[in-house]
Amino acid sequence: MPELSLQVGSKTDQGVRANNEDSFVVDLRQRLFVVADGMGGQERGEIASSMAVEIIPRLVHARLATHDSPERALLKAVQEANAAIVEAGRSQPEGRRMGTTVVVALHHGGQVYISNLGDSRAYLIRGQNVEQLTRDHSVAQALVDTGALTKEEARFSPYQHVLHKFLGCHDLNGAAQVHAYTPQSGDRLLLATDGMTNHITEDDLRQGPKQFPDPQDWISHLVKKALDHGSRDNVTGVVIVFDQVN
Numbered sequence: 001m002p003e004l005s006l007q008v009g010s011k012t013d014q015g016v017r018a019n020n021e022d023s024f025v026v027d028l029r030q031r032l033f034v035v036a037d038g039m040g041g042q043e044r045g046e047i048a049s050s051m052a053v054e055i056i057p058r059l060v061h062a063r064l065a066t067h068d069s070p071e072r073a074l075l076k077a078v079q080e081a082n083a084a085i086v087e088a089g090r091s092q093p094e095g096r097r098m099g100t101t102v103v104v105a106l107h108h109g110g111q112v113y114i115s116n117l118g119d120s121r122a123y124l125i126r127g128q129n130v131e132q133l134t135r136d137h138s139v140a141q142a143l144v145d146t147g148a149l150t151k152e153e154a155r156f157s158p159y160q161h162v163l164h165k166f167l168g169c170h171d172l173n174g175a176a177q178v179h180a181y182t183p184q185s186g187d188r189l190l191l192a193t194d195g196m197t198n199h200i201t202e203d204d205l206r207q208g209p210k211q212f213p214d215p216q217d218w219i220s221h222l223v224k225k226a227l228d229h230g231s232r233d234n235v236t237g238v239v240i241v242f243d244q245v246n
């Protein structure tokens with residue numbers, strides 16, 4: 001299979017918030033991308049999300065160097081980041097939680113490996129097809145899974161952003177998983193926080209590649225669109241374009 005080249009666009013905007021609790025990393029050396037949305041208010045969210053984007057690339061690198069499989073490297077990195085954030089949260093005042101969502105993509109050996117906790121998402125845009133690759137760990141999504149809510153009702157549920165799994169939670173209980181797919185030339189992979197995903201539609205994702213061939217132009221447009229559409233949250237996205245090497 002021919003190797004694919006990657007082109008990346010990335011942007012974060014704190015929007016109307018007083019601080020930015022989102023973090024991201026674009027690690028082109030090992031083709032690893034992480035987006036994290038910190039929780040806990042004030043500096044706690046910032047600390048948690050910046051820990052996620054620092055720890056995960058470092059641990060994935062160390063594990064791949066010792067010939068762990070990409071799945072295992074990613075899973076272990078997420079689990080160890082979780083333990084580190086739980087530990088850091090212990091110094092916080094009682095009842096104040098500290099945590100972060102995370103969505104990670106690793107391009108390795110002709111496959112893309114995805115893992116997530118919380119409600120930051122990965123979308124694959126392939127031609128006219130838009131597929132959400134991740135499942136939110138929100139109470140609303142859990143209610144959809146049991147049939148108590150429809151997908152449409154979940155969008156407006158007060159439980160949409162109540163997360164039951166995230167980095168910094170005491171019992172991950174198997175929630176951290178890794179899924180793989182084979183990328184194709186022309187694919188676009190979007191990693192984004194809820195500040196973006198709540199305010200853009202699948203149609204926006206379908207139309208974007210035609211209007212914005214350059215990934216940096218496109219992600220800048222998506223961030224602006226989310227803010228124009230009333231996002232009062234931090235807005236962050238990373239888009240990766242896969243292309244055939246000529």
Ligand code: CA
Binds near residue numbers: 193
């Ligand atoms: Ca957010």
